[in-house]
Amino acid sequence: MRKRERITRKLSQEAMAQAQQEVKAGKLNLLQAAQEFGVPKTSLSDRVSGRVSSDCVLGQRTLLTPADEDSLVEYLLYSASHGLPLTKPQVLAHALAIYNLRHQAAPKTGLGQTWWINFRERHHHRLTARTPDIIDRGRASCAKRGPIEEYFKFLTTTLEEHGLREKPCQVYNCDETGFQLEATRRKVIVPLGTKHAYRQAQGTRDHITDLACLNAAGEDIPPFIIYKGGYPGEPYNK
Incomplete structure (x- = not known):
């Protein structure tokens, strides 16, 4: 329903309620109230007589309750x-x-x-x-407060034990990302206010993997790219 239609329906409901009050108070008859408030006389009569509940919504009934x-x-x-x-x-x-x-x-x-x-x-x-970002099942299970807090506690302990807090060039982190070889993803329905929508990846899908590695000083290692597997001597598209 468009915004204008929602406003029109809200005004119609308010007008119907006011018309009922005027008729029940004896200030106007059905015809006068219908003309003054711009509502259908038959609908007004049904509500005043009790054949239809007074809070019945005007318009077409929704398919689902x-x-x-x-x-x-x-x-x-x-x-x-x-x-x-x-x-x-x-x-x-x-x-x-x-x-x-x-x-x-x-x-x-x-x-x-x-x-x-x-x-x-x-x-x-x-x-x-x-439009969702694809996240695998393992990462989805770890993307919770408990596992994340445990990870940073373990990281802090490791850095202190090996004296690496002042040696950023020796602290490396590797991460991989996949470029999916599939059609454009469909939009999904998520709660209002969601900034990033995630959807668990399917068990099998074609993609190219890029493994990136950098240290805490901002220095990087050339990426390691993994293409779709194939038998030696056969075209890639097979």
Whole structure:
């Protein structure tokens, strides 16, 4: 739902509530209240008579119930926090499965772009889309406060035992990074405010690895580059 539509619907709800108050107070009849506040007379009559609840939302009903949408959002947040954020097609597939479970007599075959836009707008205060950085499973398990604190304690002890605090040229660090040989990554759904979205890498993928090594003084060693493996004498693309 666009911003203008959200504002219009909010104003319509407020106008409907004011119209109900005027009618119930006996200040205006149904026709007068409908004309003055710009709301449908039939809808106003349904709410005043009790055929429809007074807090019923104007407009088309959402495909999923608020409870089902909240459960879906919680699942998206949970998946993102564990390094497995969902893409747009995956979110649509989960939403469709929930809808078909609730409406087995008349299932749908797919959800369109309109549902996706409205879903994003309804939960814009909790969810956003980001292009993820790939992180392997081992690194994901270590990227927690406990292992990181233990690492720096061990590093401090090692530097002191070997007298390396004043010898930065002897303190080296190696790290590798992979350049994936695959199509552009899809955006994933993560909690609002997330600066860096991470997604665990698949077990198998083609990539080129670059091993970089530098010391604490800023001096570097020529990088070690590892290409995709192949049998001797065969073209690389095999």
